[in-house]
Amino acid sequence: MTTETDQAPGRAAGRRAWLRDHSELGVCALLLALGVLVLADALTMDVDIAQRGPVGPRTVPVAVGAGLLVIAALLAVDVLRGGRGRAEGGEDVDLSEPADWRTVLLLSGIFLGAAVLIEPAGFPVAGALLFWGAAFALGSRRVDRDPLIAAVLSLITYAVFDKLLGVPLPGGPLMGVL
Amino acid sequence: MNALTSLLDGFGTALTPLNLLWAALGVLLGTAIGVLPGIGPAMAVALLLPVTYGLDPTGAFIMFAGIYYGAMFGGSTTSILLNTPGESAAVVAAMEGNPMAKAGRGAQALAAAAIGHFAGGMVGTILLVALAPAVAELAVDIGAPDYFALMVLAFIAVTSVLGSSRVRGLASLLIGLTIGLVGLDQMTGQQRLTFGSLQLADGIDVVIVAVGLFAIGEALWVAAHLRRRPAEPIPVGRPWLGRGDVRRTWKSWLRGPFIGFPFGAIPAGGAEIPTFLSYVVEKRLSKQKDEWGKGAIEGVAGPESAASASAAGTLVSMLTLGLPTTAVAAVMLAAFQQYGIQPGPLLFEREPDLVWGLIASLFVGMVLLLALNLPLAPLWARLLRIPRPYLYAGILFFAAVGAYAVGGEVVDLVILLVIGLIGFGMRRYGLPVLPAVIGVILGPGAEQQLRRALQISDGSVTGLVDTPFAVTVYAVIALLLAWPLVKRAVRRGRTAA
């Protein structure tokens, strides 16, 4: 948003505070980027199928993309006028503390790791690591108990899905060996 | 009165001790499987269908009815307790049910859902008995322009009525519509927003979007702001619905079926639109508006009742037209064929005993569902007393299981995480999550119906408004949009006077 630089006070500290206060403009930027992406994708689509009627495969994406641009602008106006989206509260949520980014990153990493492991190492291994890792990241430190809980949970889930219900899950490297 | 005597005969078969046992077993099994992550009613019913193969037709259908209703209720249970809807019809149950559960009113939420299912199923099945031929006749008159109008109504209703900020509601809806665009175009097979990726050509499964936005987004959001002081265990509270709860919800239970049933009966209906609409209606009519979003019990009772009644509606077109409108109905078709029975216009004449036995067993199944699950609700609710790290680790774990079980693809897990991060961002900046989910669920359908309507009218825009039904729906939309203005005008008029 070009308006940021126009209105931001000269002093660096002030500018930082203003930016933090108006961080919702980042959402506008993301919506804007998304809109451009959708429009670009729609307009570069080559429609060569005999199409009947005024609405083809392009029409709706163009409308959605344009809508995103408009909403991005409206939201920016709202934010600059002082409108704020209220962060969601909840029973387990303490909004008085600053966000704990380390835990979020850690959880995301563990989740990705489990996703990568699920095929080579099998679902029980990946699932157990996911559960234990997530519990650890969220503050549980019972190293003598948590891995066992995770392993049992993961194994039971595997058994229920793969054996009882016939929804196939990968079993792990020892599947053909034993 | 012919229908009534036939129905009484049906009860005669359904109420033998052995058949009651099958029904009870069906309800228990259905609930147990429906509770599993990523398994909605359709999948639960499909997975359990072979269990009924050993029985005689009547016993099998009675057990089947139990499985069906049990699975629907089981799906809502995970939605309420863990915020992980197993299918799109259970999405709304999470909206108010999960906050209730977190506030220690999980048992009440489950009880409201169970009674909702019971009431919806009862009223729906009564409507099925009374109106089946007439409804079936009307259902085929609903065409593409009407569906499109209904979907627009759903979009407008959730964005303008629900959120506190319309801009943010619309932004959320547009994010959902964008996610819904990903994949092959339904009508022409054109690739959209796939960036050449094969995995994205399938589109993004609704379950993954819902679980991502709800469960993963929530877990990450909580992780970022977890109370560091020793968490008090969630109070269990009283296990039963209080008198105040009942006073608030009985109307919702009874309203739900009349929203749900018609939608179930129309060919492209299903349970999504009626649950959303029921939610909006209940919020509008509620006297405790400030409780919404923090656990308003009507928000569980109404939609659950609507969902259950829509299932009864599904049976109307299924039994009288042989038209499976949902995946569950398709599985039921297979179950009928198992016994060499072809549902369709001739079914009621050819197999009266079986049809009426089935309808009677629907009633029996619902009574058993209530009888078995109401006492179990407090036990289920105890699930939330496990320590926070385990609870949220478990939610992440089951969300991953659900997403993986849907398609067996690792990419789905990555998409799940990305959508979870979007959900995290939306929570941070106060974008409501529900419009996005509705955009994903209804967006592709709305586009298809729009294009079909315009094609049927050979390109003329009047094709969108040439049915009385569509015009009525647009009038409702106009009213909905104009309502705040009217209200302001009235208030201004009053203060001026």
Add this chain to the structure above:
Amino acid sequence: MRLRTPLALLGAAVLVLVGPPLLSAGGGTETGTRIPGLRLMVPNTPGGGYDITARTAAKDAEDAGLTHNIEVFNLPGAGGTVGLSRLVSEHGNGRLAMSMGLGVVGAVRSNHAPRTLADTTPIARLTEEQDVVVVGKDSPYRTIDELIGAWRKNPGKLPVGGGSSPGGPDHLAPMLMARAAGISPKAVNYIPFDGGGELLASILGGKVAFGVSGVGEYLDQIRAGELRVLAVTGPERVPELKDAPTLKESGYAVEFTNWRGLVAPPGLSGAERDKLIRLAEELHDSPQWRRSLEKNGWDDAFLAGERFGAFLDAQDERVVSVLKELGL
């Protein structure tokens, strides 16, 4: 106390690594035609032709005791190419097959789908089926000549509904019909539905002027008098619908039959592939399947393995040439 941690870790590791193979031991033996956990994918919506084919085949195979517990599931979209690309991505999965037919061949062509049937393991062609031209019971058209007469006058205002995307059988049949009647195929207003369920409602409700679909999908509605058959598209009349004339005897030079079969993911071992083919063969030989063929108005057209693969290639070429001929 200190020992407990490594013990717990060790225990957990043993559980997750050794548990699954131990659980599998004994259970789920693959003998004869039994394929535990076999799943059948239907690439269109419930109630459509592939759906009925898959569910009938699954049920008959179970009744005949060939295998048990076949799960049938739907993955609709873009005339079957969404399901196809999913099937192809399940490389080496010997417990999955997809019901398909001419419609998928056509959809791959007209959609320029990234994955084609050449990427799959062909199992067997099962059935052949004629298309029917049907109208609702309240429709003003009582004969095929009346319908085509009105259609000639204003093709745009008489939308045709069909259960397949452009290039599929329900699309090709009315196009060929239009050409034979002297209507430009480009003027035909064809509306695709994914599968037969919603299409049926549109025909009954008069949303489309007429529908074109497989015989088996609407037999019951036809018998009940909800739908009226104006013509069948094949070379001779269908035994179940003796009164319905063929297009050819009505004076329109069209001969068109649809077929359906099963394909499996690519990358199967020889044994896995043979097993699926053997299952299809035994299904074909079972009395249950004979009965279903008759009941649904399907013709037996069994063709297995390599020969089915060659047939798929030939069909692909045919679809391309027909689409080109029609100028679409």
